[in-house]
Amino acid sequence: MSTLAQAAARFAESYHARPALVEEQRGWSRTFLLRASDADDAVAVRVEDGRVVEIAAAPQGEADVVITADAATLQDVLELRRSPNEPYLFGELTVRGPEADFARLDYIVEILCPA
Amino acid sequence: MPGVTRPGTAALIATGCGTAVACVCAAGLLAIERLAGGVWAVAAVLVAGLLCFALARALARLSDAVPSGAGLLAQLSRAFGRRAGVALALPYLVLTLFLSGAEATVVGVIIAHVAGVPAPVAALAFLLGTWALCRAGVRIGYGAQAIATWALVAGLAALSAASIASAAAHGTLGARLLPAAPGPAAFAAAIGQSLFLFMGFELVTSHVEIAAPAAVRRALSGSVLVLAAFYALLSLGFSCAGPLGAGDASLVPQLAIAEQVGGTLAALVVAPLCLLASFTSFNGALLGLSRFTAALAAQGTLPKRLARVDPRTLVARDALGVLLAVALAATALVSYGRALAPAILAAAAAAAGLYAAAAWARELPPFAEPGRSRARRWAGRALAAGFAAVGAGTIAAAGSARPAALLLLAAAAAAAAAAAWRGGRPRTPVASRGPAHAK
Numbered sequence: 001m002s003t004l005a006q007a008a009a010r011f012a013e014s015y016h017a018r019p020a021l022v023e024e025q026r027g028w029s030r031t032f033l034l035r036a037s038d039a040d041d042a043v044a045v046r047v048e049d050g051r052v053v054e055i056a057a058a059p060q061g062e063a064d065v066v067i068t069a070d071a072a073t074l075q076d077v078l079e080l081r082r083s084p085n086e087p088y089l090f091g092e093l094t095v096r097g098p099e100a101d102f103a104r105l106d107y108i109v110e111i112l113c114p115a
Numbered sequence: 116m117p118g119v120t121r122p123g124t125a126a127l128i129a130t131g132c133g134t135a136v137a138c139v140c141a142a143g144l145l146a147i148e149r150l151a152g153g154v155w156a157v158a159a160v161l162v163a164g165l166l167c168f169a170l171a172r173a174l175a176r177l178s179d180a181v182p183s184g185a186g187l188l189a190q191l192s193r194a195f196g197r198r199a200g201v202a203l204a205l206p207y208l209v210l211t212l213f214l215s216g217a218e219a220t221v222v223g224v225i226i227a228h229v230a231g232v233p234a235p236v237a238a239l240a241f242l243l244g245t246w247a248l249c250r251a252g253v254r255i256g257y258g259a260q261a262i263a264t265w266a267l268v269a270g271l272a273a274l275s276a277a278s279i280a281s282a283a284a285h286g287t288l289g290a291r292l293l294p295a296a297p298g299p300a301a302f303a304a305a306i307g308q309s310l311f312l313f314m315g316f317e318l319v320t321s322h323v324e325i326a327a328p329a330a331v332r333r334a335l336s337g338s339v340l341v342l343a344a345f346y347a348l349l350s351l352g353f354s355c356a357g358p359l360g361a362g363d364a365s366l367v368p369q370l371a372i373a374e375q376v377g378g379t380l381a382a383l384v385v386a387p388l389c390l391l392a393s394f395t396s397f398n399g400a401l402l403g404l405s406r407f408t409a410a411l412a413a414q415g416t417l418p419k420r421l422a423r424v425d426p427r428t429l430v431a432r433d434a435l436g437v438l439l440a441v442a443l444a445a446t447a448l449v450s451y452g453r454a455l456a457p458a459i460l461a462a463a464a465a466a467a468g469l470y471a472a473a474a475w476a477r478e479l480p481p482f483a484e485p486g487r488s489r490a491r492r493w494a495g496r497a498l499a500a501g502f503a504a505v506g507a508g509t510i511a512a513a514g515s516a517r518p519a520a521l522l523l524l525a526a527a528a529a530a531a532a533a534a535a536w537r538g539g540r541p542r543t544p545v546a547s548r549g550p551a552h553a554k
Contacts (some may be wrong), residue, residue, distance in 0.1 A: 089411070
């Protein structure tokens with residue numbers, strides 16, 4: 001399992017440990033691709049009905065939302081040491097996908113990581 | 116992105132034009148007419164359009180290299196560093212918010228004109244109504260924005276054509292279109308104020324997260340071309356109109372011209388088009404700025420409370436409340452403090468400064484391609500210098516509005532400097548906090 005995939009698994013664990021937060025996301029089903037811009041590392045996280053159901057270290061197929069940053073930034077965000085807002089504002093983390101999905105993801109990270 | 120409808124070039128051009136074309140632009144165009152009338156006003160608009168067209172190419176490159184919804188803040192931060200990025204981008208955003216006061220004031224006058232209610236009450240109702248819908252999570256889609264924008268553009272273009280035809284029928288066309296040439300300072304000021312008319316087209320780049328990069332590229336240039344053609348025609352129509360008088364007529368010249376060429380009925384058709392376009396533009400601006408405010412708060416630049424997002428609507432309601440308060444204060448200042456002209460001038464100067472920074476950033480890493488020729492690099496820097504000169508000229512030729520315009524610019528720059536100081540430093544992850552999964 002890649003470093004990024006391990007970090008994603010820990011993120012999912014933190015998220016699932018907050019049942020109220022998971023409940024709020026009922027009905028939300030998306031696939032996220034997190035891609036390191038400075039390393040050959042990527043991970044796909046599939047969310048079904050608000051729960052993380054799959055983390056694929058070697059993602060295949062299209063994702064709804066693609067998040068790109070250097071590996072250290074992605075790892076910091078997934079391990080909740082850093083809010084994604086900061087690198088996003090300054091162009092160090094970029095997103096491709098519907099704004100509403102990123103806003104929801106941002107909300108979840110902010111709840112888990114009130115930096 | 117499976118299952119996601121990406122906006123195409125046409126939808127993005129409508130969005131770019133919709134952001135730029137506001138009710139207050141008619142008042143701005145009238146101010147340009149008073150500096151340089153007839154074909155000279157058209158020439159000023161076209162020169163500003165030419166500068167913006169060149170900028171559109173630079174913006175396309177910035178957006179290709181750093182495709183971020185945070186737009187120029189993200190891109191300028193990558194080129195100049197975080198603090199400089201905040202200091203350069205924030206004055207424009209602050210003055211854009213202040214302009215919402217000018218827009219609400221104009222909307223109030225339009226409603227007062229057709230409905231007979233007091234203008235301040237109408238402006239307040241417009242602001243509160245738009246805010247309440249934003250707070251409830253109502254977002255205007257690309258389709259609705261396009262309908263509102265094209266309806267307004269078509270309505271005002273028809274009005275201009277009728278005004279030109281009327282002048283031709285009365286044999287005054289030549290005299291109206293060829294007044295005495297303005298002096299160099301007045302013409303330069305007219306170009307500077309014309310930049311104000313294009314303000315907002317660059318926000319097309321903030322759709323890069325959902326739209327195809329090629330569509331964003333085409334929409335940037337396309338928006339400038341449509342805007343230049345539209346404002347040139349509108350400018351001709353304004354030149355051909357009879358005397359518009361002072362007071363409310365100078366705030367809403369579009370209604371005064373409508374009444375001249377088509378009577379009350381024409382004004383009753385144009386007024387709702389203006390209101391619809393204002394509403395869609397305001398809705399997008401409030402939601403976008405609230406997200407930006409919340410992001411700055413989460414990052415520590417503004418009070419943390421403003422970062423809270425409502426889980427149901429995903430709207431930063433506290434941030435939205437602050438924006439409403441600022442918009443109300445700006446409306447009061449514009450309505451009762453005669454701050455319309457300073458607001459327009461300060462916004463035009465801030466836009467010129469931001470555009471200069473963007474053109475300069477285009478020639479720096481990570482945006483400049485390794486093989487970019489020396490001639491192109493110098494052309495980019497010349498464009499930046501051109502924007503800076505236009506911005507300075509706008510303020511220099513501002514006449515009696517100069518002190519207030521400078522005050523607004525200084526206030527916006529001070530707010531930006533404070534934000535840059537508080538939020539621009541990089542945050543090192545605190546390892547000792549440990550990952551939250553341990554909580």
